[in-house]
Structures are given as structure tokens and as C-alpha cells.
Amino acid sequence: MKRNTDFSELARHSGEWLRGTGPESDIVISSRIRLARNLADFPFIRRCSDEDRISIERTVRARMEAIEGWQDIRYVDIEQLSEIDRQFLVERQLISREIADADGSRAVAIDPNEQYSVMINEEDHLRIQVMHSGLDLSSAWDRINALDDQLEGTILYAYSQKYGYLTACPTNVGSGLRVSVMLHLPALVITQQIEKVFRSMQRINVTVRGLYGEGSQYTGDFYQVSNQITLGHSETDLVALVGENVVPRIIEYERKARDFLVSQGEKDLHDDVSRALGILSTAKKISSEETMHYLSKVRMGVNLGLINDVAVGTINKLFIHTQPAHLQKLHGRLLGSSDRNVERATYLQRHLAGPVGNGELN
Amino acid sequence: MKCQYCEKPATFHITELTEPSGPQVMHLCEEHARGFLQKDNASPAVSVAGALAKQLNLGQTKKELAELDQKECPVCGISFFEFRSTGRLGCPYDYTHFEADLEPLLINIHDSLEHCGKRPRRAAASADSQATMIQLRREMEEAIEREDYERASEIRDELRKIEDAGTRPVDSDKSDSSASASGDESK
Ligand SMILES: [Zn+2]
Ligand SMILES: [Zn+2]
Numbered sequence: 001m002k003r004n005t006d007f008s009e010l011a012r013h014s015g016e017w018l019r020g021t022g023p024e025s026d027i028v029i030s031s032r033i034r035l036a037r038n039l040a041d042f043p044f045i046r047r048c049s050d051e052d053r054i055s056i057e058r059t060v061r062a063r064m065e066a067i068e069g070w071q072d073i074r075y076v077d078i079e080q081l082s083e084i085d086r087q088f089l090v091e092r093q094l095i096s097r098e099i100a101d102a103d104g105s106r107a108v109a110i111d112p113n114e115q116y117s118v119m120i121n122e123e124d125h126l127r128i129q130v131m132h133s134g135l136d137l138s139s140a141w142d143r144i145n146a147l148d149d150q151l152e153g154t155i156l157y158a159y160s161q162k163y164g165y166l167t168a169c170p171t172n173v174g175s176g177l178r179v180s181v182m183l184h185l186p187a188l189v190i191t192q193q194i195e196k197v198f199r200s201m202q203r204i205n206v207t208v209r210g211l212y213g214e215g216s217q218y219t220g221d222f223y224q225v226s227n228q229i230t231l232g233h234s235e236t237d238l239v240a241l242v243g244e245n246v247v248p249r250i251i252e253y254e255r256k257a258r259d260f261l262v263s264q265g266e267k268d269l270h271d272d273v274s275r276a277l278g279i280l281s282t283a284k285k286i287s288s289e290e291t292m293h294y295l296s297k298v299r300m301g302v303n304l305g306l307i308n309d310v311a312v313g314t315i316n317k318l319f320i321h322t323q324p325a326h327l328q329k330l331h332g333r334l335l336g337s338s339d340r341n342v343e344r345a346t347y348l349q350r351h352l353a354g355p356v357g358n359g360e361l362n
Numbered sequence: 363m364k365c366q367y368c369e370k371p372a373t374f375h376i377t378e379l380t381e382p383s384g385p386q387v388m389h390l391c392e393e394h395a396r397g398f399l400q401k402d403n404a405s406p407a408v409s410v411a412g413a414l415a416k417q418l419n420l421g422q423t424k425k426e427l428a429e430l431d432q433k434e435c436p437v438c439g440i441s442f443f444e445f446r447s448t449g450r451l452g453c454p455y456d457y458t459h460f461e462a463d464l465e466p467l468l469i470n471i472h473d474s475l476e477h478c479g480k481r482p483r484r485a486a487a488s489a490d491s492q493a494t495m496i497q498l499r500r501e502m503e504e505a506i507e508r509e510d511y512e513r514a515s516e517i518r519d520e521l522r523k524i525e526d527a528g529t530r531p532v533d534s535d536k537s538d539s540s541a542s543a544s545g546d547e548s549k
Contacts, residue, residue, distance in 0.1 A: 152483060168451055
């Protein structure tokens with residue numbers, strides 16, 4: 001592993017999971033699986049002394065270093081990071097908000113392709129996560145299962161024959177597994193069917209949440225579907241519940257809603273998404289919320305073939321790279337909120353103005 | 363109306379659509395509501411409190427719960443009250459010590475009491491041995507603090523013995539665990 005806290009290179013590129021490919025990637029942004037694990041010989045984080053946390057971090061780091069094939073993994077001491085770098089890793093979805101805001105010794109090991117990361121001293125001693133582009137849960141499961149095997153070959157986990165992997169919160173006990181699929185559902189939002197769809201799922205043990213919600217408002221029409229239960233079902237069953245049972249149904253509803261929108265008035269829809277692209281590529285200053293709102297429209301327009309010159313991968317990347325910490329990393333210095341709005345508009349223009357300027361949208 | 367998790371007034375009333383038992387309404391103060399909405403999964407305190415509230419409805423009286431709140435884990439010292447107000451347990455032994463009280467909660471949350479998925483190739487043999495390991499580790503830290511390094515290294519040996527004895531055999535090298543265990547703390 002390499003200790004490395006220079007994220008400037010990372011900021012310029014984007015993670016594999018954003019490339020906008022993979023099964024159903026017009027609707028499914030990413031498939032994520034995480035496993036919660038704890039060391040057998042320490043209390044859970046909440047009851048850990050500062051020394052305990054330091055000792056956990058050292059123990060886990062030493063053991064990870066010994067794992068074959070982990071030479072290229074970046075190892076980041078989160079406690080030493082600036083606020084902006086922590087925020088950057090949160091926007092990148094490599095660490096959770098919870099570990100960013102926590103106190104004391106904590107760290108994250110990050111795969112160079114950003115497909116997986118292992119958080120140390122989050123709510124549990126270990127949080128392993130794998131993220132793939134599109135609806136790709138079974139290969140995500142294979143990957144995380146292999147990572148878990150490597151770690152448990154060298155770390156003694158808190159485990160009970162009856163209850164399985166013991167976790168700090170009883171909502172994670174058993175498999176410790178949370179499957180989360182991030183969906184882009186603009187047509188269900190526009191047609192006001194989203195609540196109805198989710199209500200129809202209320203008995204299937206899944207949780208649906210808006211993504212990046214700053215408050216109670218969902219922004220950007222992104223929703224995350226996750227399994228709710230972790231005990232009493234095998235990992236592959238839980239993966240199948242979300243990936244084969246629930247998500248394909250939501251995808252089907254979203255496709256129908258998109259077809260409906262197109263049939264109702266392709267000209268209006270075309271106008272709407274083109275205007276969204278126009279604003280994004282010509283605005284001189286723009287807020288984060290507005291950007292999300294219009295990017296969502298453009299993303300749908302691209303997927304419906306109404307906009308041809310922008311790649312889905314570009315849009316996916318713009319969602320992440322126009323967030324506050326990313327803009328500041330890319331700009332190379334701290335920016336106040338109104339400067340960020342200017343910087344965001346400049347960034348959007350640089351990535352979107354080409355095709356519009358060429359008149360290829362007409 | 364008061365917030366479900368603290369004494370502040372509940373200003374947010376959030377309906378969760380995806381609860382297995384049907385829509386669930388939650389009454390939260392601004393701070394708890396923000397915490398709840400910002401997490402990508404329901405915050406543990408919220409789901410645990412929801413399940414506990416159901417439990418209370420299902421027969422546990424307020425008096426019984428008040429008694430339960432006093433109960434403390436002998437290993438980590440967490441009280442049941444602290445657990446239910448934060449949603450987080452203190453150590454692996456809590457699953458044994460609070461077993462009778464946690465079971466109805468686990469049923470409420472998961473509708474199950476038995477793990478049937480992956481099993482680690484290495485795992486501490488019993489809840490008791492895990493509890494002993496945590497206690498020994500604490501003693502070791504105390505020994506280091508008072509600069510009693512002889513006692514600290516005795517405890518380290520003891521810990522390693524339990525780790526080796528407690529684990530079911532690993533298919534690969536056993537030397538790895540003891541080798542790295544000795545190196546970790548001294549770095
Ligand atoms: Zn409150
Ligand atoms: Zn305990």
C-alpha cells in the first residue's frame with residue numbers, strides 16, 4: 001500500500017463506476033455493495049478509547065500491507081486530511097459522511113480504479129465497499145467476497161455461530177451486507193408516479209432514498225434502492241432480491257414512463273432537454289441544485305436519443321465534478337459559494353459548449 | 363409533539379414508504395431529521411428506535427423498559443439505555459449479554475434470528491473468548507500506560523494464545539497471524 005494524500009490526479013479523472021457503461025446504464029448509475037466487519041478483540045467503535053482506535057488502525061494497516069496484490073492500493077489517513085479533502089472523498093463516494101465527520105484515528109484504503117475502498121474505524125471497524133458501473137451486482141459481489149476472504153485470512157472477525165458477523169448496529173448483523181443500486185428516474189418523477197412505484201414495493205424489504213439530498217428535497221432525480229434486512233438470508237439471496245427482484249421492475253416502470261413522455265409530445269420533451277443543455281452550456285454562474293436539475297434532464301435526453309453529442313459518461317462525471325469540493329480541488333484553491341457558482345458554470349461550459357457551439361443540436 | 367429521540371419538539375414528520383409493515387411516520391426534531399435525511403440508509407438510531415417502539419407496543423411496559431435501561435454489559439459497560447438512544451452496541455459480547463432483550467428487536471428488524479450466509483474461515487470460538495480478548499486488551503493498554511511493559515507483553519502472549527486456540531484451523535498459513543500480531547502494536 002502507498003500512503004498518499006495528493007488527490008489532484010484523482011480529481012482530474014473519474015472513477016470506473018462513473019463511466020456510464022454496463023447493463024441498464026441508461027437508468028442504473030452504479031451498483032454498490034458494502035460489508036460491515038469488526039475485529040474480535042476490540043469493543044465496537046462507540047466504546048473504543050482513543051488508544052483502541054489507533055491500535056485498530058495500525059493492526060488493520062499492518063495486515064493489509066501483508067496482503068498480496070495490495071501494493072498499488074492508496075492508503076489515506078483521514079484524520080490528517082483537510083476538510084476540503086474529506087469532502088472530496090465523500091463526493092467521490094469513497095468514504096462516508098459519517099467517517100469524514102468522525103473524530104480520532106481513521107483511514108481508508110482506496111483501489112486505484114476506485115472500484116473498491118475499505119474504511120477503517122467507521123461505524124464498524126471495517127467497512128468494505130465495491131462500486132461498479134451499471135447494474136452489475138453479481139460481479140460486485142464476487143469482487144467484495146474475494147476482498148473479504150483476503151482480509152479475514154489475516155484478521156480475526158467478531159462472529160457468532162448464531163447471529164453471523166457481529167456489527168455495532170443490529171440493523172447490519174448477520175451478513176453485514178448492504179446492496180445499493182443508484183437509479184436515475186426522471187420520467188417517474190415528471191409523471192408523478194414515483195411514490196406509487198415505491199409504495200408498491202413496501203413489502204419487499206427494501207429502502208428507497210433520494211440521493212445527495214441536502215435537506216428533504218430529492219435532487220437530480222436520483223434514488224438509491226437498498227436491502228433493509230441483513231439477517232436470515234444469504235448474501236447471494238440479498239443480492240438477488242435487489243438486483244433481480246426489485247431493480248428490474250423499477251427499470252421497467254421508468255422505461256414505460258419515458259415512452260409515455262415521448263409519445264405525449266416529443267417536440268416538447270426535445271425542447272425541454274435542449275433548453276436544459278443550453279442553460280448548462282451558456283450560464284455564467286450556476287448553483288449546485290440548478291446544475292443537478294438540468295443535468296438530470298440532459299441525461300434523460302441523451303438516453304432517449306434527443307441529444308446526440310454528449311456521452312452519458314460525461315454527464316455522470318459532471319454530476320460529481322461540479323460539487324463544491326471537486327470544483328475547489330480542480331481550481332486549486334478554496335472558493336466561496338458565489339465564486340463556486342462562477343467556477344461551476346465555467347467548468348460546465350468547457351465540457352458541454354463544444355457540440356452546442358457547433359450547432360450540432362439543431 | 364416531542365422528537366422520537368430527544369426532548370426537542372418534533373418539527374419534521376417523515377413518512378417512510380418502504381417499511382415492511384406499511385408506511386411508517388416518524389416525528390423528529392430538526393437536527394434528527396437532518397441526520398435522518400442525509401444518510402443514504404436509515405440511521406441506525408432511527409430504525410432501532412422504530413423497532414423498539416413496536417416492541418413497546420407489543421407488550422413491554424414502560425416500567426419493564428425502565429428496568430431494562432439500567433442493565434449494563436460487563437465487558438464494555440454500555441447500558442441498554444445508551445444503546446437504544448444511539449442505536450449502537452458497545453461490543454460483540456452485547457449480543458450475548460442482552461440476548462433476551464435483543465431478540466425481539468432482531469425479529470422486528472430482520473424477521474429472523476439465524477444467520478445463514480457466509481462464514482469466516484477464521485473466527486473466535488465463542489462469545490466468551492471474544493469478551494476475554496477485549497478485557498485482556500484493555501488490561502494491556504493500562505499496563506502500557508503505567509509503563510509496566512513486562513505485564514503488557516505477558517498479556518500480548520496470552521491474547522495470541524487465545525487467538526490461535528480460538529480459531530478454527532485456516533487452510534493457509536498460520537504463521538501469518540502470529541507474525542503480524544507481534545509486529546502491529548510496536549510500530
Ligand atoms: Zn431530536
Ligand atoms: Zn459490551
